[in-house]
Amino acid sequence: MARTYHPPTALQRIRRGYFSNRLDTAMTLGFGAFVAWALWSLADWGIVNAVWSAENREACGHGAEGACWAVIDARWRLILFGLYPFEEQWRSALACVVMVLVGGLSCLPPFWSARRIAALWIGGFAAFYILMRGGFFGLPEVFEQNWGGLSLTLFIFASVTLLGMPLAVVFALLRRSDLPWIARTMGLVIDTIRSLPLLSIMFTFAIVLPFVLPGWLTGDKLYRVIVGYALFFACYQAEILRGGMQALPAGQEEAAKALGMSYWHRIGHIVLPQTFRNALPPTINQLVITFKETSLVAIIGFFEVLASGNAAYGTSEWNFAHVEVYCFVALIYFVFVFALSRYGAYLERRMAVASR
Amino acid sequence: MTALLKQKSVRDAVYQIGFVGALLALIVMFALSARSNLEAQGLTSGFGFLARSTGWGVSFSLIEFDSNDTYLRVICVGLLNSLFLGAIALSLATVLGTAIGVMRVSGNRMAELIGTTFVETFRNVPLLLQVFFWYAILTALPRPRDGIDLGGIVFLSGRGIYLPGLNVGGGAVLLVFVALVATLGLWLWLKNARRFARMAPARKVRVSRSLWLGWVLLAVALLWAGRIAGTDLLTLPYLKGLNYAGGIRVSPELLACIVGISIYGAAYIGEIVRAGFNAVGPGQSEAGHALGLSTWQTFTRIRLPLAIRAVMPTLINQYVWLFKSTTVGIAVGFVDFFMVISTSINQSGQTLELIAILMGGFLMINYSLAWVLNRVNDAIRLKGTQLRS
Numbered sequence: 001m002a003r004t005y006h007p008p009t010a011l012q013r014i015r016r017g018y019f020s021n022r023l024d025t026a027m028t029l030g031f032g033a034f035v036a037w038a039l040w041s042l043a044d045w046g047i048v049n050a051v052w053s054a055e056n057r058e059a060c061g062h063g064a065e066g067a068c069w070a071v072i073d074a075r076w077r078l079i080l081f082g083l084y085p086f087e088e089q090w091r092s093a094l095a096c097v098v099m100v101l102v103g104g105l106s107c108l109p110p111f112w113s114a115r116r117i118a119a120l121w122i123g124g125f126a127a128f129y130i131l132m133r134g135g136f137f138g139l140p141e142v143f144e145q146n147w148g149g150l151s152l153t154l155f156i157f158a159s160v161t162l163l164g165m166p167l168a169v170v171f172a173l174l175r176r177s178d179l180p181w182i183a184r185t186m187g188l189v190i191d192t193i194r195s196l197p198l199l200s201i202m203f204t205f206a207i208v209l210p211f212v213l214p215g216w217l218t219g220d221k222l223y224r225v226i227v228g229y230a231l232f233f234a235c236y237q238a239e240i241l242r243g244g245m246q247a248l249p250a251g252q253e254e255a256a257k258a259l260g261m262s263y264w265h266r267i268g269h270i271v272l273p274q275t276f277r278n279a280l281p282p283t284i285n286q287l288v289i290t291f292k293e294t295s296l297v298a299i300i301g302f303f304e305v306l307a308s309g310n311a312a313y314g315t316s317e318w319n320f321a322h323v324e325v326y327c328f329v330a331l332i333y334f335v336f337v338f339a340l341s342r343y344g345a346y347l348e349r350r351m352a353v354a355s356r
Numbered sequence: 357m358t359a360l361l362k363q364k365s366v367r368d369a370v371y372q373i374g375f376v377g378a379l380l381a382l383i384v385m386f387a388l389s390a391r392s393n394l395e396a397q398g399l400t401s402g403f404g405f406l407a408r409s410t411g412w413g414v415s416f417s418l419i420e421f422d423s424n425d426t427y428l429r430v431i432c433v434g435l436l437n438s439l440f441l442g443a444i445a446l447s448l449a450t451v452l453g454t455a456i457g458v459m460r461v462s463g464n465r466m467a468e469l470i471g472t473t474f475v476e477t478f479r480n481v482p483l484l485l486q487v488f489f490w491y492a493i494l495t496a497l498p499r500p501r502d503g504i505d506l507g508g509i510v511f512l513s514g515r516g517i518y519l520p521g522l523n524v525g526g527g528a529v530l531l532v533f534v535a536l537v538a539t540l541g542l543w544l545w546l547k548n549a550r551r552f553a554r555m556a557p558a559r560k561v562r563v564s565r566s567l568w569l570g571w572v573l574l575a576v577a578l579l580w581a582g583r584i585a586g587t588d589l590l591t592l593p594y595l596k597g598l599n600y601a602g603g604i605r606v607s608p609e610l611l612a613c614i615v616g617i618s619i620y621g622a623a624y625i626g627e628i629v630r631a632g633f634n635a636v637g638p639g640q641s642e643a644g645h646a647l648g649l650s651t652w653q654t655f656t657r658i659r660l661p662l663a664i665r666a667v668m669p670t671l672i673n674q675y676v677w678l679f680k681s682t683t684v685g686i687a688v689g690f691v692d693f694f695m696v697i698s699t700s701i702n703q704s705g706q707t708l709e710l711i712a713i714l715m716g717g718f719l720m721i722n723y724s725l726a727w728v729l730n731r732v733n734d735a736i737r738l739k740g741t742q743l744r745s
Contacts (some may be wrong), residue, residue, distance in 0.1 A: 179368050214385075326485060329485060333481050338480045
């Protein structure tokens with residue numbers, strides 16, 4: 001007689017997951033109590049006893065029971081837009097929306113070709129820059145020194161990616177070159193840069209580079225930091241791409257050679273498309289790290305979203321509200337990073353299905 | 357000429373000379389322009405400034421330092437502080453991360469929920485923000501006079517955390533540490549070297565146990581010998597006037613860095629450990645149960661050792677990466693290697709030399725960290741017939 005498979009009922013699943021033996025039951029109860037206590041005190045602090053509006057800010061301060069979200073109500077413009085002129089802040093907001101839209105669109109399969117994704121990013125980046133900088137179409141000019149908040153974070157992230165990705169391809173190709181001196185020198189450069197902390201590279205580019213460059217090459221401090229960060233990103237990304245290239249069967253390139261394809265055709269039509277596909281999950285991971293580490297420019301003296309958060313509670317009026325401000329800024333980062341990493345996990349699952 | 361360029365070997369040589377030459381030319385251009393810039397400021401290049409006295413002090417140092425000491429010494433102070441912070445934060449991150457990883461594979465849904473929440477919360481927020489957060493919380497603690505008293509042993513205040521300590525000279529502590537490194541080296545030698553390959557495994561275990569026991573005894577003896585005369589061996593903090601006396605003060609800067617880096621690192625290490633457990637096949641623990649081992653024994657004797665071995669290479673990269681991230685200490689004013697270098701650049705103007713020292717220092721630390729951990733990996737990894745999945 002053939003036994004039929006019964007899927008476990010909800011009760012059975014709960015029993016297996018939470019109360020399978022005595023130790024399991026004890027763990028469930030102990031950790032459950034902890035979770036309940038944590039949730040309760042969080043809700044008590046963040047919702048029940050919280051002060052929400054800036055009008056009754058007297059209610060919060062030292063000795064208050066709950067969170068003082070009034071600081072966000074009063075200072076959100078500073079956190080999101082930094083020192084951007086008040087009347088022009090809609091431009092900064094619109095620029096952020098454009099950048100998020102570009103990021104979202106590049107997650108859709110119709111944009112997954114080299115030409116389209118490059119067009120999307122370059123177009124989006126140009127729109128972002130025109131909106132932020134102004135000077136065209138009757139928009140008043142706003143210089144980079146006044147950029148700040150979320151739009152500066154997004155600007156640094158987008159320009160590092162846009163600059164670093166082609167550079168990474170070049171680095172990876174040079175490192176796997178057949179010519180030993182080129183491959184070895186590139187390997188040395190990549191390994192050296194990878195073993196340095198990002199902060200020291202940003203610092204070198206921001207503070208030290210003007211010493212060693214002739215005056216006409218110096219450029220603005222913001223752009224020097226971006227170039228340094230892009231170089232760092234490119235070295236990490238080049239290693240990821242090299243891993244993706246190594247996963248390609250040697251026959252692929254040999255077959256292309258046998259068909260008489262030139263080097264650039266082999267790279268452009270055979271190697272790189274498959275490399276990017278292989279290397280997609282670690283690439284997303286690298287983008288996640290890159291987004292988080294844009295916060296380091298706050299140390300070099302830029303007014304991105306973390307630094308403007310610091311400024312938001314830096315006045316004597318709000319100096320007690322550090323936890324609330326950091327929670328808000330953390331939430332902003334979390335939304336971006338979590339979305340990106342979930343997307344990476346989704347892609348990984350999808351590709352695992354495809355290669356089965 | 358064109359005929360010559362049609363030969364592949366000639367073309368290859370031209371490419372390579374061109375590439376390496378261009379890089380060298382870039383470096384020479386940097387050096388020349390730096391020299392002319394320095395001369396314009398009246399500074400001489402070279403490492404002579406290392407012997408000059410700094411004229412400024414540091415807020416935290418493991419060795420004696422005052423403003424009359426030299427630049428060389430202040431760089432050593434920064435390097436030691438970085439290593440100190442890295443050693444503490446990385447070990448805490450490992451312990452916490454392993455616990456989180458184990459919770460996520462424990463099979464208990466509630467433990468998995470806590471582990472997942474921890475990882476997703478702390479991994480998706482920048483490290484710098486977390487360090488700022490902990491620093492703000494620690495400095496907002498009450499003044500020492502109203503400090504929080506934990507059983508009369510530990511005191512929490514906005515000036516720092518006060519812990520009980522030992523009245524032992526710095527030299528003895530250093531010697532204990534040197535002995536630890538030496539013991540680790542001897543242990544790795546015993547495990548790896550070919551001359552001990554034929555030693556009976558049981559004897560090897562005995563020798564390595566006595567090696568570690570020897571270190572513990574030596575450490576106790578050294579600490580006893582190095583105690584500062586005329587004081588109790590143990591010193592407890594107590595309130596004296598407006599501040600605490602006795603005990604060890606852990607500054608908010610150091611503590612914020614330790615807490616931030618260990619939690620952030622633990623979130624990453626937890627994920628790695630989880631991947632390690634998933635890499636150990638179910639047949640291993642089933643076989644353990646079939647042999648009559650308890651769940652705890654199967655876990656500690658079979659799954660954990662196999663998981664650690666499976667993820668050791670990934671962990672090594674993670675440690676190097678985490679060590680590099682200790683540089684965020686500068687944001688809250690912890691005197692680490694990077695901060696010392698950047699202050700020295702401001703004060704002395706010897707930019708290029710100091711940047712070279714910074715890069716050399718990090719290259720050295722990272723390569724030696726990776727080298728030591730790779731030797732550990734060689735010592736514990738599974739060989740030949742031990743490989744089963």
